[in-house]
Every structure is written in structure tokens, then in C-alpha cells.
Amino acid sequence: MRFRQYKFKFYLNARHGIYKNGLMGEIHPHTWEIVINVVKGRDETVKFHHLEHRVEEFLSAYQDKTLNDVPPFDMINPTLENICEYFKEELTKILNRNGWIFLMMEISESPSMSYVVSLIDDSYTEEMQTINSITDRILKDIKENDETK
Template identity: 90%
Template sequence: MRFRQYKFKFYLNARHGIYKNGVLGEVHPHTWEIVINVVKGRDETVKFHHLEHRVEELLNRYQDKTLNEIAPFDMINPTLENMCEYFKDELTEILNRNGWIFLMMEMSESPSMSYVVSLIDDSYTEEMQTINSLTDRILKEIKQSRDVEKKD
């Protein structure tokens, strides 16, 4: 295959309070786990530390802080879903600038439940067109490989 898929895990330690009916609930801590699934070209040199460093730079803005006091969560209710959507957009930019393609992200504030966003959710975006192209290439390579095996 011409592409390799990777999974990265990151952790964010921070506090937040959720607004319900305009009232801020109790501010409490979490260790959020952020898991991203990405694709990189097989022939490309994979510089894991470079990507990890860029993601850590993003997360460090929020590390050990109260999210409600930091943009954009001073204006957006810092629910798990809103946080995941925000970080997905930010991480997709980082990934694209560094030659990676975003596939899926999971974010959890407890071991028993995660919120998931994926390329499938954005079916009309440029990323979906890219993944469709990748899928077509992969399927074509599989077919060619099988055709070669049949000849042997």
C-alpha cells in the first residue's frame, strides 16, 4: 500500500465548568484523552516528534488551566462535544500543514465514554475528497496486486 495509518494519543489536564440554562456549573478537573487517527504517504519520511511537538504546542495553551477563561471557551460552552469539534479543526490545520491527513478523532473525559468526530462527518469537505481519492488508489493497488498474483 502507498499509505500508512497511525494513531496518536495526547492528554490534556484542565478544568472546566459547563453552562446549563445560562448558569455555570461547578468547575472541576479532567484529564482528557485525545486520540487522532491519521494517514501519511508510505514513501514519506515520518517525523513523529515533529507532529507531536506541534500538537503539544496547541494543547499547552490549555494545559493546567480553567478552559472557561481561555478563548474560544470563554465564548463557547466547553462541553466535551464543543471541545472535540474545536480541537479537531485546530488539529486538522496542523496535520495538513505537516503532510498528514486527518481521519478520525476521539476525545474522552472519562474512560467509559468518548465523543468521536471523523472525516465521514464532513462528507462534503475537501478532506473527504482527499480520502475518497486515497481509497480509490488503495483499492486500485489491491486489485493490481491480486491480478499479478493470479498471473503467477
């Protein structure tokens, strides 16, 4: 089976304050850019709007809010890294339910720097071993496809 890779971009307007040494810093706004790289089977019908709607629905809980007031960031320091890790976990569930495979995600709070998480970063639980096996096949198919061009 051949796969196709896609990249989606989403934007989230939200504020946050970072805790340092037990004290919260100044709450300030960002327009977060969220980039998700995913793969889908080549033979499958791709309904972009369906996935976009699901992701936007998830992000709506954080849109125009102070992240420190919204779970889980009312208990977790809303650093760029923590936000990215949490969103990756939740968005992977959404992607998987809709027939997509998560490859990589970047979140940036400024145009000059992003935090990146990818499938490669995950620990090898039984579930991740299965996903990694699928990913290996995907990457092999992509490489073979590129070599035949």
C-alpha cells in the same frame, strides 16, 4: 501510492464548567485523553516527534487551565462535544500543514466514554470533497493491501 495509518495519544489536564440553562455548573478537573488517527504516505519519512511537538504546542494553550477562561471556550460552552469539534478543526490544519491526513479523533474526559469525530462526519465543501477523494484512495489501497496478505 500506499499509505500507513497511525494513532497518536495526547493528554490534557484542564478544568471546565458546563453551562446549563444559562448557569455555569461547578468547575471540575479532567485528564482528557485525545486520540488522533491519521494517515501518511508510505514513501514519506515519518518524523513522529515533529508532529507530536506541533500538537503538544497547540494543546499547551489549554494545559492546566480552566477552559472557560481560554478562547474560544470563553465564548463557547466547553462541553466534551464542543471541545472535540474545535480541536478537530485546529488539529486538522496542523496535520495538513505537516503532510498528514486526519481520519478520526476521540476525546474522553473519563475512561468509560469518548466523543468521536471523523472525516466521514464533515460536510461536503469543495475542500472536503478533495480530502474525501484522497481518503477513498487511501481506504481502497488499505483494503487491497489487506486482501493481498
